Amino acid sequence: MKTTLSFSTPSQLETESLVAVVLDQADPAQKEKNKDSKPQLRVDTSDAAVQAVATDLLASGEVTGKPFEVNLLHKPAGLKASRILLLSGGGAKKFSSYDLRRLAGAAVRTLKSRGIRSLAFVAPSSIPVEDAVRAIVEGAFVGNFDPDYYRSDRKDQKIDALTILTSGDKAALEKAVQEAQIVGESQNFTRDLVNEPSNRMTPTILAERAKKMSAEVGLKCEVYGADKIKELKMGAFWSVAQGSDEPPALIVMKYEPAGAAEKPVLGLVGKGITFDTGGISIKPADGMEKMKYDMAGGATMIGAMRAIALLKPKVKVIGIVCATENMPSGKAQKPGDVQIAMSGKSIEIINTDAEGRLVLADGLYYARQLGCTHLVDAATLTGAVVVALGYANAGLFANDDALYDRFSRALDKAGEKMWRLPLDDEYKDNIKSTIADIVNSGGRWGGAINAAMFLKEFAEETPWIHLDIAGTAWMEEQKPWIAKGPSGIALRSLVQFVKDFAD
Numbered sequence: 001m002k003t004t005l006s007f008s009t010p011s012q013l014e015t016e017s018l019v020a021v022v023l024d025q026a027d028p029a030q031k032e033k034n035k036d037s038k039p040q041l042r043v044d045t046s047d048a049a050v051q052a053v054a055t056d057l058l059a060s061g062e063v064t065g066k067p068f069e070v071n072l073l074h075k076p077a078g079l080k081a082s083r084i085l086l087l088s089g090g091g092a093k094k095f096s097s098y099d100l101r102r103l104a105g106a107a108v109r110t111l112k113s114r115g116i117r118s119l120a121f122v123a124p125s126s127i128p129v130e131d132a133v134r135a136i137v138e139g140a141f142v143g144n145f146d147p148d149y150y151r152s153d154r155k156d157q158k159i160d161a162l163t164i165l166t167s168g169d170k171a172a173l174e175k176a177v178q179e180a181q182i183v184g185e186s187q188n189f190t191r192d193l194v195n196e197p198s199n200r201m202t203p204t205i206l207a208e209r210a211k212k213m214s215a216e217v218g219l220k221c222e223v224y225g226a227d228k229i230k231e232l233k234m235g236a237f238w239s240v241a242q243g244s245d246e247p248p249a250l251i252v253m254k255y256e257p258a259g260a261a262e263k264p265v266l267g268l269v270g271k272g273i274t275f276d277t278g279g280i281s282i283k284p285a286d287g288m289e290k291m292k293y294d295m296a297g298g299a300t301m302i303g304a305m306r307a308i309a310l311l312k313p314k315v316k317v318i319g320i321v322c323a324t325e326n327m328p329s330g331k332a333q334k335p336g337d338v339q340i341a342m343s344g345k346s347i348e349i350i351n352t353d354a355e356g357r358l359v360l361a362d363g364l365y366y367a368r369q370l371g372c373t374h375l376v377d378a379a380t381l382t383g384a385v386v387v388a389l390g391y392a393n394a395g396l397f398a399n400d401d402a403l404y405d406r407f408s409r410a411l412d413k414a415g416e417k418m419w420r421l422p423l424d425d426e427y428k429d430n431i432k433s434t435i436a437d438i439v440n441s442g443g444r445w446g447g448a449i450n451a452a453m454f455l456k457e458f459a460e461e462t463p464w465i466h467l468d469i470a471g472t473a474w475m476e477e478q479k480p481w482i483a484k485g486p487s488g489i490a491l492r493s494l495v496q497f498v499k500d501f502a503d
């Protein structure tokens with residue numbers, strides 16, 4: 001999608017479709033008191049001609065102003081645009097760039113489904129211009145993605161050209177457009193990887209995609225196989241990989257910009273299970289097909305490294321993806337087996353389906369060996385996090401409050417939602433083993449926390465954040481702003497987090 005800025009007056013722009021945001025100016029407190037009070041709808045722009053074209057419609061009582069309501073007017077009087085899409089954003093008081101990002105996605109999805117190829121989005125005047133531009137561009141890229149690659153009847157409907165109508169410092173806004181485009185494209189790159197089924201996204205193929213991407217953007221990328229994994233004594237990672245005929249891949253991407261300080265070195269570690277059958281503790285057939293997205297954490301790190309390499313923040317970053325299938329076979333590990341992780345800790349395998357924490361244990365430890373001073377991992381780690389938080393928030397864990405605060409600020413800027421869950425010492429009892437240092441499954445209660453407690457054993461003293469994206473990496477339903485399927489969650493926050501380290 002070609003993305004450009006325009007500083008002309010919205011009404012004077014010739015375009016296939018103009019998009020403007022409608023907000024309800026009514027006082028929310030008054031609304032609470034009087035349920036019958038009417039919305040006070042107004043287009044969020046300073047262009048009087050755009051205001052005027054919507055006046056009658058907005059006063060008609062036919063428009064509610066609820067978020068994502070759309071109204072399309074053709075040949076709008078006084079505008080050079082062929083049509084105008086009025087997109088409601090809800091109450092003006094609460095309206096933020098978080099909402100705007102989603103509205104931009106909704107505009108793209110509404111118009112492309114009608115066969116329209118270009119749009120010009122009027123940046124709402126209530127959001128600071130640079131934030132608005134970033135939100136519109138990121139949201140538009142997210143909305144433009146559809147996972148219908150293998151469908152013969154796919155319509156290939158895409159918006160080809162996006163214009164953002166705004167005013168302000170041209171150079172700063174152009175930088176914002178360029179950066180937001182990199183982020184949006186990288187998020188879609190991740191979604192493409194996640195969308196592939198396991199027969200077309202083996203560990204080897206995932207590694208090839210990471211290599212190809214790295215070559216394109218100038219990252220160092222090494223891919224190691226079973227020999228190196230065994231040589232490094234990654235007994236936890238190998239215990240999962242040993243059951244599969246597909247060779248595993250340890251993917252290591254390094255971003256070392258000239259002029260960056262020796263420290264910090266940020267480590268991004270991703271779970272790359274290209275298919276999770278559960279292994280010998282096999283999963284039920286119902287819904288097992290979804291376990292192709294068990295490499296979403298790894299794909300997120302590959303996409304994040306792409307964005308980082310293109311945005312060029314002055315800070316060192318290492319991306320590590322532990323990629324393997326989790327299969328039952330004559331070579332597969334069995335419940336009761338004891339494995340020795342790279343760190344030397346012994347692990348009693350209670351459930352071979354708790355494999356993500358095994359590969360990450362060695363991934364996190366290896367990142368520290370490579371010199372990482374701060375760690376973030378992302379993984380579709382537990383069904384339990386979905387029970388705890390549903391689909392709206394990813395689970396977030398941290399062993400360091402200062403690092404949590406940093407990440408939390410990045411989440412706000414990136415418009416992603418995650419919720420911190422505890423890591424108190426009390427939970428440590430859940431992963432005690434009789435015959436080894438720890439067990440790999442702490443049982444059902446607090447399952448997401450038990451998994452995080454397990455990982456904490458391998459992050460040790462290094463400041464670390466763990467993102468459990470099992471409930472958020474895949475959209476179960478389509479939304480106005482995003483297709484059903486892979487979401488690309490966490491990428492934007494990770495990239496923001498890394499950028500903030502450089503400033």
Ligand code: BES
Nearest residue numbers: 351353354356380381382383384441470
């Ligand atoms: N990949 C799954 C977690 C998952 C569940 C991801 C649902 C996406 C959607 C993970 O490897 C797993 O199987 N976890 C087990 C852990 C249990 C055996 C301790 C789980 O959550 O049931």
Ligand code: MN
Nearest residue numbers: 276353354355
């Ligand atoms: Mn599993």
Ligand code: ZN
Nearest residue numbers: 273276294356
């Ligand atoms: Zn898994």
